[in-house]
Amino acid sequence: MSLSPFQTRLLAWYQHYQRLLPWRTTKDPYAILVSEVMLQQTQVERVAPKYLEFLARFPTLEALARATPAEVIRAWRPLGYNLRAVRLHLLAVEVVQRRQGVLPQDPTALRLLKGIGPYTAAAVACFAFGQDLPVIDTNVRRVLGRLFHGVAQVKERDLQATAREVLPTDQSAAWNQALMDLGATLCTSQRPHCPLCPVSGDCKAAPLFLQGEGRVAEAPEQYRAAPPPFKGSRRYYRGRIVDHLRTLDPGATVDLLALGQALLPDFQAQDLPWLDELLERLAQEGLVRLHRSSPQDGLPQAVGLPE
Ligand code: SF4
Missing domain, CATH: 1.10.1670.10 (Helix-hairpin-Helix base-excision DNA repair enzymes (C-terminal))
Incomplete structure (x- = not known):
């Protein structure tokens, strides 16, 4: 199908002015998936160096699936929204175990994988597999x-x-970009x-x-409207907790009081329920592992990354 003058103008502009981004030089579906997950809540400038570093560490879906959650959470630093790292790792494990390590080409099949929404499915199908699909980001x-x-x-x-x-038919990757x-x-x-x-x-x-x-x-x-204050929010402390755990040696844990004091200089024993609530949620999401001497214990004794 021939291009309309409008399409020709935009594509010509893109040829000349396109941003040189590392994930645009590959058709590897895994690499494109990594870039799309990283880009979900992080600016392009911050993603580019981490994307290259992450792929050097985990060059394939299989390599990512073989890693422990803790290794992936450590490697995710400093992107934030660490839940993305846990979900990406789970997705790699699922694709390796159930699909011989091969990501599907079809966006509907991609969406059946946990953690892939409509946008990411369209992006992988279009940029990796050349499918004619709109990819609609903000x-x-x-x-x-x-x-x-x-x-x-x-x-x-x-x-x-x-x-x-x-x-435009057959030019959807360039068009969306x-x-x-x-x-x-x-x-x-x-x-x-x-x-x-x-x-x-x-x-x-x-x-x-x-x-x-x-x-x-x-x-x-x-x-x-003024943006909501970030410092002091749950999101802020969730990020600080994971940041602190990343500084521990592999397999090491920290007790809750020490963790609380690392987060807040005036943290006291009566603040433990607040910290426990944050940790329980992080543990449910797979970002931390809580250590209790028996399942009946109330507060956990210590916490570490999920090694
Ligand atoms: S509103 Fe956006 S798309 Fe329209 S002319 Fe201005 S810059 Fe171009």
Whole structure:
């Protein structure tokens, strides 16, 4: 199918200005899966060096499956959202045990694997296996919304329909990456650079931004509200706990009081239930292992990584 002038312009722009990212030079489904999991909640600049380091340590799905959860959690540092490391490891074990280490090509089959959602399934199917599928991340969502609907936020059904309609056959990987790069560099959330945009002539939102009204029209509540404080939140302490356990020698544990004092200088015995609640949750998620002398014991004596 021949390209429309609009598609040609965007793909030509991408050829020239694309971001050079290490996961774009491979078709290895495992490497692409690793990059997509890392990118879920972390910025590209932070992911790139860790991606290379992680693949050097665990070059294949089999190598990752052979590792202990503790090794994977240690290797994940400093990306944060450590649950991703545990889930990726479990997924590797599942694929090795049940699928001879081969990731399926079909996005529906990919989604049957625990830990793979619709976005990751589409990304692996498209970038590794060349399937013609839209891959809609936050940037793509905003770009398609502005281009074809005149606003950044569009109903999911309409967005999916638009994404499928404009997808060029046999060029979906470059196309999806072009939309991602446009969103990351020019069509940014607060101040799009429409005069530099290769598709401004086709864009429904461009006239608004070029007249200087777009920023007001598109400044929804979440941009105005102050972000929730991170320090002091459960997420903050969950990350600090795993960070502290990563500093221990393999197999070592720490007692709860010492751990609490490593987190908070004024931590006292009466704060143990608060710490215990965080640890129980982390243990359920597979991020830590609790040590009790007997199952009937209330508070655990010590905690370590799941070796
Ligand atoms: S013209 Fe402006 S709003 Fe439209 S896609 Fe380009 S950068 Fe985004």
